[in-house]
Amino acid sequence: MWLRVLGSAAGGGYPQWNCSCPTCRAVRDGTRPTRSRTQSSIAVSLDRERWFLFNASPDIRAQFEAFAGLHPGDDRTTPLQAVLLTDAEIDHTLGLLLLREGRGIRLHATEATYTTLTSGIGVLTTLERYCPVEWTRVVPGQDVSLGGISYRAFDVPTAKHDRFGSGTAEGRVVGYRLTDESTGRAAVYLPGVQVLTPAVHEELEECTCLLIDGTCWHDDELIRLGLAGKTAHEMGHLAIGGPGGSLEQLSRLPIERKIYIHINNTNPILLEDSPERREVERSGMEVASDGLEVEVKAR
Incomplete structure (x- = not known):
């Protein structure tokens, strides 16, 4: 099984267009070793021909x-088989509108996410004016086969x-x-987590690879920089x-392999020579x- 990181930054990317924090300045002026990044997403395949x-x-x-x-x-056929969503955040769903030229989209999402994308944000309501959307309801705890790869949302x-x-806490x-x-062999994709509860820890057991929320280094990172009045925890992330x-x-x-993904533009781990990165x-x-x-290889 192959996992390809398409984007590794949090919402806004790195550098963020309206930010001149120390890390954003470093990537723009080249004064520190670091690399620009696009907003968080991965692709997964068993055979490197069909990608999810x-x-x-x-x-x-x-x-x-x-x-x-x-x-x-x-003939405009595409290796993309389906899109699976972890939530309804704009930085995780706005790209659906850019797939509107396709013949149709197979979408896997929880009921809470689907409801938000239809009656809340309206992304799917708009998308369906351009191409058909086939929704598969994701039920946490239920195993679903994609043909060689199975997933279990939690x-x-x-x-x-x-x-x-969305009207519900479950599945947000x-x-x-x-x-x-x-x-x-298993991998876990977890780009947003506020608390590593015992139930979440259970899902990590015996996995080979973990791609996990690395949004902020400090819980009050944005407050320290004078960029926002919320902590990482209040924004749904564990520092x-x-x-x-x-x-x-x-x-x-x-x-x-334990890998941080969904990294905010303010996070010092983006700087390859920083104490936090070390x-x-x-x-x-x-x-x-x-x-x-x-x-993710066989043993």
Whole structure:
């Protein structure tokens, strides 16, 4: 099973268009070792011919062009089989509108996400004016086969403000456990998590690869920089650093590859020479960049 990181940044990308924080300045002027990144999304395949997209970012066109595996055939056939969503956030769903030229989209999403995208944001209501959308309801805890790869979504509890009022707490945010049906080897995609609850920890057990929320290093990172009045926790994310942070909790887990994704433009781990980046790497974890590819091999 192959996992391809199409985009590794949080909403707004890196650098963010209206931000001149130290990390954004560094990537623009080249004064520190760092790389620009597009907004978070991955593609998954068993055979490198049929690909499943997890989240559709506003940068989807550039991401597809940067990866030959998703280029179309002569008759406009495409390797893209379906889109699976972790939530209804704009940075994870706006790219659906850029797929409107296709013959149709197979969409896997929870009822809460689907409701938000139809009666709330209206992304799907607009998209369906251009092409048919075939919705498969994602039910947390239920195993679904995609033909060689199966997924099991799991609920990720969040107290983040429900901006569009989906009307339900369950299924607002999910992670995905992906299993190669021939080998039993698994990977977990979890770009947004507020608390690593015991139930979430259970989903990480015996997985080979973990792609996990790396939005902020400090919980009050945006407040420190004078960029916002909310903490990472209030925005639905668990900070990496400090006591109780994700690094402390995850570094001890026996997972072959543990990779931070969905990294905010303010996060110092984006700077390859930063103390925070060195701490992540010393702890046996990685920082995703666009184009990173992971093969989940048989033992």
